[in-house]
Amino acid sequence: MVFDPGKGNEGVPPVSQIPPPIDIIMHLDTPVPRSRSHSLITSSSTSPLEHFAMATEFRWGIISTGWIASCFVKDLILDPKTRDTHDIVHKVASVGSRSIESAQSFIDKHAGGDKSIKAFGTYAEVYADPNVQAIYIGTPHTLHYENARDALLAGKHVLCEKATTSNAPELKALIKLAKEKNLFFMEAMWTRFQPITKEVKRASEEGNLGDPVVLHADLSGDFDVENIPKTHRILDPYLGGGAILDLGPYPMIWAVVALYEHPSNKKAYPTKITGSIIKSPLTGVDSSTSWTLNFTKTLQAQAILSASITLPAAKTGVIIRYRNGNILIDSPIYKPPSFTVQYFDKPGSGVIVREETKTVSYVGGGFCFEADEVARCVRDGKLESDTWGHDKSILLMEVFDEVRRQGDYKLPEGVEKVF
Numbered sequence: 001m002v003f004d005p006g007k008g009n010e011g012v013p014p015v016s017q018i019p020p021p022i023d024i025i026m027h028l029d030t031p032v033p034r035s036r037s038h039s040l041i042t043s044s045s046t047s048p049l050e051h052f053a054m055a056t057e058f059r060w061g062i063i064s065t066g067w068i069a070s071c072f073v074k075d076l077i078l079d080p081k082t083r084d085t086h087d088i089v090h091k092v093a094s095v096g097s098r099s100i101e102s103a104q105s106f107i108d109k110h111a112g113g114d115k116s117i118k119a120f121g122t123y124a125e126v127y128a129d130p131n132v133q134a135i136y137i138g139t140p141h142t143l144h145y146e147n148a149r150d151a152l153l154a155g156k157h158v159l160c161e162k163a164t165t166s167n168a169p170e171l172k173a174l175i176k177l178a179k180e181k182n183l184f185f186m187e188a189m190w191t192r193f194q195p196i197t198k199e200v201k202r203a204s205e206e207g208n209l210g211d212p213v214v215l216h217a218d219l220s221g222d223f224d225v226e227n228i229p230k231t232h233r234i235l236d237p238y239l240g241g242g243a244i245l246d247l248g249p250y251p252m253i254w255a256v257v258a259l260y261e262h263p264s265n266k267k268a269y270p271t272k273i274t275g276s277i278i279k280s281p282l283t284g285v286d287s288s289t290s291w292t293l294n295f296t297k298t299l300q301a302q303a304i305l306s307a308s309i310t311l312p313a314a315k316t317g318v319i320i321r322y323r324n325g326n327i328l329i330d331s332p333i334y335k336p337p338s339f340t341v342q343y344f345d346k347p348g349s350g351v352i353v354r355e356e357t358k359t360v361s362y363v364g365g366g367f368c369f370e371a372d373e374v375a376r377c378v379r380d381g382k383l384e385s386d387t388w389g390h391d392k393s394i395l396l397m398e399v400f401d402e403v404r405r406q407g408d409y410k411l412p413e414g415v416e417k418v419f
């Protein structure tokens with residue numbers, strides 16, 4: 001398997017004695033609040049200063065024991081001080097799997113065998129665990145709706161892997177339920193919370209480059225499809241297999257950051273979506289997919305996006321083009337190590353007179369930042385993140401629905417639960 005999103009957090013020590021990140025200075029987006037119902041490590045006898053110094057413990061229930069759940073948990077148990085986080089401490093309270101043996105071996109392998117973590121042989125027991133505040137869902141896409149719904153109905157906040165659901169109506173139903181129950185819900189769009197994304201945004205929006213005109217973004221991953229079982233989630237249509245739902249969120253996140261979030265766009269959704277799909281002869285899932293988004297309400301900008309399950313990623317995965325220069329983002333685009341800003345001598349000339357490359361590194365696999373966001377939002381009583389809000393997850397799912405419609409990729413009967 002070449003596509004390896006969690007690469008980088010193997011062997012990272014879970015506790016202290018790790019030097020702070022070197023290349024970056026991170027700023028907390030949210031002030032440390034006064035006491036909240038979910039702040040656990042508090043005491044009425046503490047002075048305001050001591051209170052400020054205290055961290056909120058945030059307790060997670062983990063659903064499923066696959067690849068991405070292991071990446072997430074390895075980051076959860078890192079010492080938050082290694083990323084300059086002092087207001088949050090994560091705790092894995094329980095892990096649920098379809099088999100209790102798998103839950104226990106997951107805890108032993110990825111959470112240091114911590115005896116305080118409960119292993120359950122059903123997901124329902126995790127939803128019902130009174131020690132759990134939020135559920136992390138790492139099952140295949142087509143199960144997300146049912147899993148997230150069960151978690152919300154049990155009164156738990158939810159962080160749900162991408163693609164959040166099989167289609168936009170399922171996602172909207174979950175968001176409605178979360179709001180009704182006064183619970184936090186977020187898509188696990190970890191790239192948006194990585195420190196490098198803030199740096200790209202700064203370069204894009206500071207004004208030197210002008211407004212964005214064209215964005216090219218591709219995420220491809222060679223899944224060796226000829227040699228994996230057809231029941232693998234990337235090939236199985238019952239599990240939402242194919243490129244668009246699995247890899248598509250990453251070209252999309254950069255279109256959202258550079259175009260949708262650009263101040264000149266004023267949060268306008270795309271005015272036109274076009275899509276084209278080549279299906280895999282193996283199972284009929286989408287093998288190579290390309291799509292474009294026009295942002296023409298207030299910008300004159302276009303995103304040209306693609307994903308494939310039969311190719312390795314290109315070295316430069318994202319190019320954002322402006323009249324005054326370019327931003328080039330290095331692969332992998334779900335966790336870019338660096339990006340380069342090129343400045344032209346005059347608008348439209350294409351003559352590069354200055355190039356600046358920024359490299360960002362940190363301890364862990366890059367999932368800890370989204371976890372911090374969830375904990376802070378819940379602590380602060382928010383129902384959605386200001387950084388990756390419901391509007392952005394809905395935008396992604398609506399685009400995927402439309403591209404699948406145009407490319408005639410229908411999920412099998414019974415997979416989609418809401419229409």
Ligand SMILES: NC(=O)c1ccc[n+]([C@@H]2O[C@H](COP(=O)([O-])OP(=O)(O)OC[C@H]3O[C@@H](n4cnc5c(N)ncnc54)[C@H](OP(=O)(O)O)[C@@H]3O)[C@@H](O)[C@H]2O)c1
Pocket residue numbers: 005064065066067068069096097098099102103138139140141143161162163188190233239245246334
């Ligand atoms: N954020 C990222 O960078 C990233 C990267 C990869 C994947 N993902 C997303 O995470 C989700 C899972 O991906 P993954 O690569 O971790 O998959 P995976 O390794 O196959 O793990 C999926 C887990 O889901 C559980 N599951 C429940 N019902 C299942 C079923 N019918 N078939 C297969 N598994 C089932 C299993 O855990 P139990 O046996 O313990 O119940 C399984 O281990 C997908 O939605 C994917 O898009 C995100």
